[in-house]
Amino acid sequence: MAVAETVGLDPIMAFGLVGVVGVGAQWLAWRLRLPAIVIMLAAGLIVGPATGLLNPGLEFGDLLGPLIALAVAVILFEGGFTLDLHRLGDAKSGVARLVFIGAPLGWLLSTLALVYGAGLGWEAASVFGGIMVVTGPTVIAPLLRTAKLSRRPARLLQWEAIVNDPIGALAAVLAFEVVVTLRSNLSMGEAIWHLVLGIVFAAVAGGIVGYAIAWTFRRGRVPEFMKVPVLFATLLATYAVTNSMLHESGLLAVTVMGLVIGNADLPSYEELRRFKEHATVLLVSGVFILLAANIQVDQLAALDWHAALFVVLVVMVARPLTVFISLIGSGLARNERILIALTGPRGVVLVAVAGLFGQRLVDLGVADGARIGPLAFVLVLVTVIVHGFTLAPLARKLGLANTDKPGLLIVGGSRFTTALAEVLMKAEVPVLITDPNHAHLIRPRAAGVKTFYGDILGESAEDSLELMAYTTLLAATDNDAYNTLVATDLAPELGRDKVWQVPRVKDERERHALPTQLGGRRFGAGRTLEGWEDLLAQGWVFRTTRLTEEYGLVEWREKRPDAAPVLVVSAKGDLRFVTDPESMKAETGTRIFSLLPAKALEEETVKRSKAAEKPSGQPGPAAPIP
Incomplete structure (x- = not known):
């Protein structure tokens, strides 16, 4: 890959470029019906290492890390806010198993895959292995919409991704603090005490803040037009305060905060939900473009067959073993367990958190930390592409997809x-x-x-x-x-x-x-x-007409001038109701569902009878398909 000479942009221009490229990539993915993260990855690499147009480390300097950290905090808050415990339904037991059994087991197996597959040292592998517990709710959601999975496996995959997002970040925090302890003069007892204290404080603080927000909103202590600003400012403050107690514990605090608010049954829930969805789309776009553009070409070039072996071990060994062991005795059908075991795409949170901890490991003196970012990108790219193109066919094969x-x-x-x-x-x-x-x-x-x-x-x-x-x-x-x-x-x-x-x-x-x-x-x-x-009381009846090359819309209008078209279904199956019969458009292969008066039906029956009575070799007029 040829690398253009890096030219530093004005920070404002850089922000504008990140926004346009990120949102543009999401829009293009929607138009092409492809996973957005793949397009964003390609866009980030193009504007970053491929052309040198954007160099986040140069344009944003020391602010790059805090910007990404705050964005990840908002994304995780959105995950907790979305987790409505009342809507888990019959997937609740499976989600609990994938969280309490699957997360620790996935951490262990991912660490082993990193050590024996990618060749990382135990320090970097244990930190990155914790991050790999995350399965990516921002990726799972569009894949589920495309595949049209049955309700229970879809919910299991969705909620597993949402709940494991902060757990993966917390696992990375635990492993990172252990690495710091081993390289510092603190005793293991002191390190564990500080670690437990920080985690408890973050969880309690997040819960208290979430309850306080819900209480004030429910009692009208905050006007409607200020609810979103108050929520956003409180979110940032909660992250900052708890993060000062323990590095990245703020991620746990804001997730708990979102979970409490999301389950408080607030009257303004929909307005808050739509805002955080819009904010998440913007932040996911920005974070991913920044991280992709910040990747160094020499880091990608340094990846060898060990990276391929690592991905194979994660996709074909670690993920299936984690799911099958976790779901023993869950009551899920065999085909559901197989589908979940073979579905584990990683997303933007994995890349964002991996980028943060990779750099911190390097600063700590762990050389393998520099390989975490590129390995994260490779894992995300492969899993998103593989699952993006195989989930729907696999679901149909297992009988778990809707029509x-x-x-x-x-x-x-x-x-x-x-x-x-x-x-x-x-x-x-x-x-x-x-x-x-x-x-x-x-x-x-x-x-x-x-x-x-x-x-x-x-x-x-x-x-x-x-x-x-x-x-x-x-x-x-x-x-x-x-x-x-x-x-x-x-x-x-x-x-x-x-x-x-x-x-x-x-x-x-x-x-x-x-x-x-x-x-x-x-x-x-x-x-x-x-x-x-x-019309129905007067004897009008529905009829279906499929347009062909010989019998098009013009012929249909001539043959059925009194028809009242209701709905058209295109050759691709798209449904569209008819707003104005005079301006209706329909191409070959389109089916028109219309109401016909009793008189028109009688005339049609007479014409068909006469056509049937004609001698062989004298075809009657073309008739629409009933």
Whole structure:
């Protein structure tokens, strides 16, 4: 790899470059449907050692370490904040085993892999082995969305990654303090006392601060517009104070703080969650670009076959052994254990913490510390690529993946939604109808449609439904306010372009108009649920038409001028409701789901009968596929 001459940037320009490259890499990964960390790694190497455009050590100097440390603290706080203990469900036992048994066992096996595979000394291997307990929640989440795993193995992998993030950092702290002790004049007893004191203080401090924040927020002692700033400032202060007691113990403190706040059932939870998600995306992008750009080419060039052996031992030996031993007697099915054992991608926290401790080991006189950073990058790169491309096929092979076909989640049982669900089922499109009113589900159940009785926004829905199987949502209850609530709440999760609702009765009245950020997208040229129900009562029936080269959209409009198109499914399976029939676009292979009046159906039947009566060799007019 050719290396360009390093040119120092102005710090402000460097910050701007890091932001643009980091966020741009995440956006590109989303467009290409690739793991974001791979694109960020490549981008960081390009702007760093490959071109010399960015040299973090030169531009930021002594501030680089503290910047990365603070960013990692926020990322770990996000992990604790996300860990809602009420939502673990049937994965709780497996998560506990992977944490209390798997973390120490993984630490031991990873250390052995580093010593006998990578050739590291015991000091550097024990520190890096602790860090390797981390499996990367920022990487696991997008992989799970892509693979569409069944609920229990998906939760197990997700929560294992979240909980083990701070545990891995703490393990590295323990090992590092032992190394410091062995190289200092402190007695082992004194070192252990300081270590235990720092850990207890960090955990207690994090818990107290978290409880205090939850108490003040719940009682309105902080105004809404200041909750996020207060939370962020308190987070940084908590990290700084506890970290002064024991190096990196602040990571444990902020994780405990996030765990307490996340389980406090605060009314403002959603606003806080969305902020920390946005902040985490920015920080993950920035940290990874900085770390990748700071890698030295000679360090990467120094990696040899030992690095490859190390990765193989971790992926094929250490991870499977850790999972299989930890989950003995857990009650998990064999295929679930196999999937979890063969899935362990590492992410940005591993690289960030490894970079911090690698440099500190070097400063302490441990020469092998310089190899920790490059080995971390190699491990992250290989595991993300391997699991990114194998998780979905492996899950399907083991019968633990939902269908690849995009599905429709319908909120509201009625004659219209049941008829739509029936025609989608015939077209092999996954569909589910939910409703908090049991009586509204009688019709869809009688029609054989998959249903869920309960509130789609409640915890029971998250615990009982495989929501990853449904990419599009339609809110179509007889309550316009509830439809708007559902669409508004789920839009950030599914994407606003994937959330639809039937037009409100008073949508066209200026006095009752809602802001654009509330509710879902409307369809059907303003026809309300009552309007659709009236069409069905008049004898209108759903029909499906697949467009071909010979029978395209123009021909469909000519043959069915009275049709009321409701939904189109592209050749790739993407679902889109029809907002305006006049401007509707559809390509070859698209299926159009529309309502036809009884008169049009009678005319179609007559035409087909006449076409069937024609002599052989005289084909009738092209007819749409029913």
